[in-house]
Amino acid sequence: MSVNISRDDVTIFPLSAKHNRASFNCTNHDLNDFLKNDALENQEQMVSRTYVCFYEKQLVGFYTLTTDIIEVKHIEQTHRWDEYKHKKYPAIKLARLSVDSRFERKGIGRLLLFAAVGIALDVSNYVGCRYITVDAKQEAIEFYEKHGFIIVEKTRTKNEPTLYLNIPTTVERMQPAESLDMLD
């Protein structure tokens, strides 16, 4: 049985030119290509921000954030937070999330997802932002659902269906201690 890597074992940095990305290799060619060739330029153009995760000096994962909008007609209305006055709501989009294939299934994907939720939560203290969205690779849908994301049914058969997470309900669900550990 493999033991998960903990939050204390990894360091997450905003991507900069000094980070060597050459050795990173996940199962998805487009994600490798994005990290090596486009992430920095997109960042300089203020299109997205990428965060890189190191474990024992190796780059083991990254995630990229940008902004988004979600239409209310795509949201399941099941919670007290789901009383909508507007047709569209602001969101942070998890534009990329990837773990090096040698480090998959050790808890790094979850750590990165929680780190991204933490940033969205911080942003929501300064700028209106209610949701986190992701256009997921088919093989990753279950990973997101496991962590509370809800699929937009209309998009289920698309190549990359959209899923969303409601920030306030996610915060309510978390234990205070857990949220402090996970989100910093």
Ligand SMILES: CC(C)(COP(=O)(O)OP(=O)(O)OC[C@H]1O[C@@H](n2cnc3c(N)ncnc32)[C@H](O)[C@@H]1OP(=O)(O)O)[C@@H](O)C(=O)NCCC(=O)NCCS
């Ligand atoms: C999807 C991905 C980010 C998951 O990262 P990871 O580090 O392997 O996942 P973790 O070890 O943190 O897994 C956390 C939990 O999710 C589960 N999980 C991980 N990947 C899963 C998948 N593809 N489908 C279903 N469950 C998955 C794990 O079993 C674990 O469950 P548990 O808490 O019950 O033990 C990673 O496999 C990856 O980068 N894949 C290639 C690129 C990709 O598809 N990225 C997503 C883009 S939308």
